[in-house]
Amino acid sequence: MRLFFILFGLVLAFSSVSHVAPAQIVIAAWQAPLVSGQRVQVKKLAKNISEVRADIKTSGPSEFQSPANIAKFQKRFTQFKTALMRYPQVNDPDVIEARKQFNDLAKALTDELKRARQQQAKLGDVQQALAQIEANARKYPVPKPLLIPFDEQQAKTWVAAASSARTVAEHNQKQLAFIAPLAYLPDNRGTVQGGAPYDSGDVRRLTSWNSQMFKDLAAGYRAMAAQLERQNKSVEENLNLRLALQPLADDEYRFIGKDAEAKMQEAMDRDLAIIQSALFLETALERPTDRAQSLISLWQRTKGDFAAKRKQALDKSRLPKARSRDKNRLKIAKAILQAPKYEFGPFGRIVLTSDKIITRERKSSEIKLDDVEFKLSGDVTLSGTETSWTYKWQEFTFAVPLQETDSKDWYIWWITAKKFSSGGAQTPIGRWVSGAASRGNQILAENINK
Numbered sequence: 001m002r003l004f005f006i007l008f009g010l011v012l013a014f015s016s017v018s019h020v021a022p023a024q025i026v027i028a029a030w031q032a033p034l035v036s037g038q039r040v041q042v043k044k045l046a047k048n049i050s051e052v053r054a055d056i057k058t059s060g061p062s063e064f065q066s067p068a069n070i071a072k073f074q075k076r077f078t079q080f081k082t083a084l085m086r087y088p089q090v091n092d093p094d095v096i097e098a099r100k101q102f103n104d105l106a107k108a109l110t111d112e113l114k115r116a117r118q119q120q121a122k123l124g125d126v127q128q129a130l131a132q133i134e135a136n137a138r139k140y141p142v143p144k145p146l147l148i149p150f151d152e153q154q155a156k157t158w159v160a161a162a163s164s165a166r167t168v169a170e171h172n173q174k175q176l177a178f179i180a181p182l183a184y185l186p187d188n189r190g191t192v193q194g195g196a197p198y199d200s201g202d203v204r205r206l207t208s209w210n211s212q213m214f215k216d217l218a219a220g221y222r223a224m225a226a227q228l229e230r231q232n233k234s235v236e237e238n239l240n241l242r243l244a245l246q247p248l249a250d251d252e253y254r255f256i257g258k259d260a261e262a263k264m265q266e267a268m269d270r271d272l273a274i275i276q277s278a279l280f281l282e283t284a285l286e287r288p289t290d291r292a293q294s295l296i297s298l299w300q301r302t303k304g305d306f307a308a309k310r311k312q313a314l315d316k317s318r319l320p321k322a323r324s325r326d327k328n329r330l331k332i333a334k335a336i337l338q339a340p341k342y343e344f345g346p347f348g349r350i351v352l353t354s355d356k357i358i359t360r361e362r363k364s365s366e367i368k369l370d371d372v373e374f375k376l377s378g379d380v381t382l383s384g385t386e387t388s389w390t391y392k393w394q395e396f397t398f399a400v401p402l403q404e405t406d407s408k409d410w411y412i413w414w415i416t417a418k419k420f421s422s423g424g425a426q427t428p429i430g431r432w433v434s435g436a437a438s439r440g441n442q443i444l445a446e447n448i449n450k
Contacts, residue, residue, distance in 0.1 A: 034092055042087055046098035049080050053105045056112050061184035064116030073109055080105070119182045126183045130198040133172045133206055140164040142216040145223045146281075148231060149273035155280035162217055169213040176207050221285075228278045232295055235271040239295075239302045247313035255306070255313040256442040258411070264306055272299055317443040318450060319412060320399050324352040329417075332432045333398045336417055342434050348401035348410065348448040362391045364424070391427065393420040395435065401448050402439075410448065412440040 034042065052073075056063075063069040080102055087095050123129075143161040146154055180203055190196025242264075247255050254260055279292035330350055337347045395418045401410045416435035420427050 034087070034089055034094065038087065039094055042092075042094045042098050045080065045083050046094070046101045049098065049101040049105050052076055052080075053101070053108050056108050058108075058112060058115070061182055062112055062116035062119055063184055064113050065120055065184035066186070070113070077105065077109060116184075119184075123179065123182055126179060126185070127197055129175060129179060130202060130206065131192075133175055133210075134192070136168045137172060137206070137209060137213065140168040142213050142220060145220045145227075146277075148224070148227055149270075149277045150280070152276075152280045152284075155277070155284045159281070159284040162220065165213060166217055169210055169217070172206070172210045173214075176203065176210060179203065180207070224281065228274070228281070231274045232278055232291070235274050236295060236298065238267070238271060239298050242302050243305055245309070247309045247316070252313045252317070253441055255310040256317055258439045260442075261310065268299065268303055268306075272296075275299060314442060314444055315447075317412075317441055318447055319349060319351045319401065319443070320353055322351045322353075323355050326352060326356075329357070329396055329398070332417055333400070333415070336415070336432060336434050337400060339434070342437075344402055344413075345405055346403040351399045352396065353399050353414070354397045357394050357396045359392070359394050361393075364389050364391065389422075389424045389427075391420065391423040393418045393423070395419075399440075401443050408445075410443050410445055412443050414438050414440055 056073075064073075084095075084098060084102055087098070089095050090099070140161070142165045143158050146158050150158075183203070185198060185200045185203060187199045187201050188196050192198055192202060245251055245254055254264075275292055275295045279289055279296070282289045282292060329352055333350045333352070336342065337344045337350070395416055397414065397416050399412055399414050402413045403410050415437045417432050418435040419432045420429050423429065
């Protein structure tokens, strides 16, 4: 409302210029001409009026959108009018020139006020519009690229967020492009966050922010698409390598070795999650999914191929041929398998895998430091005691199928039996014990005695 009265007052002031004409002033025939000092003042007044008119910017955002600027020009206009009234010598050339400058100023001010009104009518509430632009940009930010793998819902959520951010960015772009050339927003020292009004710097900031939103949207999708392509390429290579595997002697452990099925399933699940990530993203974006569908077909073929080859390897899995049938060693092996402390569990046919019992020897030592001395020369002196042991033992190896404690599956175990004649303080002396034991390939129960 205050702005309205200021504008209204200025219009009245500007439109009253014609009333400054000589008709309002009674001119006496004997009126004295301007003296030299007055003439100087009149010429200076005309110059000042001309300079003020020259200061009026008639292009770009009008300064008259600001009530403060209107008040400033109104004050100067009133001062000029008052000054002119002091010189009623309306026929004097210098007074005529001053009044002409005054009339030109009044027209320029009126025209500029009209231009400002037109701009404001188009713009509406600029501060509110800019605040809404910033609020929308904060409310609908560009989503960060998803970490791979991601599920279908995550893909849909990302695409929806990206779509909202793009819609906001496009709307803000149009708004800012419309506001920037029309709105008068002089720079101020404060910040919007501190309660200051939006200024031209904020318009530049919002424009830059909006441009970055477009860049981030494009970069986000490109980053995910590139990462998915790299990972899917690796998945494709892995799947083809698995297809090429054959259940031969050197590679059968890949099919029936320790945790082979679980490891393969884990790898296949990991690959499928990557493939599906690409499928979910492209589907949500309504883009072609041919690449992902092709990889899913390859994945299904690889999974079926592994199952078939695993069955083939299991059907062929057998205990190794016996290197000896020494009853004494078989008895020793059986006793080791039955020892409660080893918890081997149910076992099947024992096969000796070494020709005979062999003797081995190994020396070991341990140093116990009592003191460490650091000398000025940089040398370090260590003092303590060294304890040495000589390990002597007999050993032989055997293979045996053991049943898993948590399933009915059987695996071939490779075990070394040892009997020590000397060793350390904790070494069992004089009796057969289990040394190294490792789990090998799976074997079907019906194949144990074949």
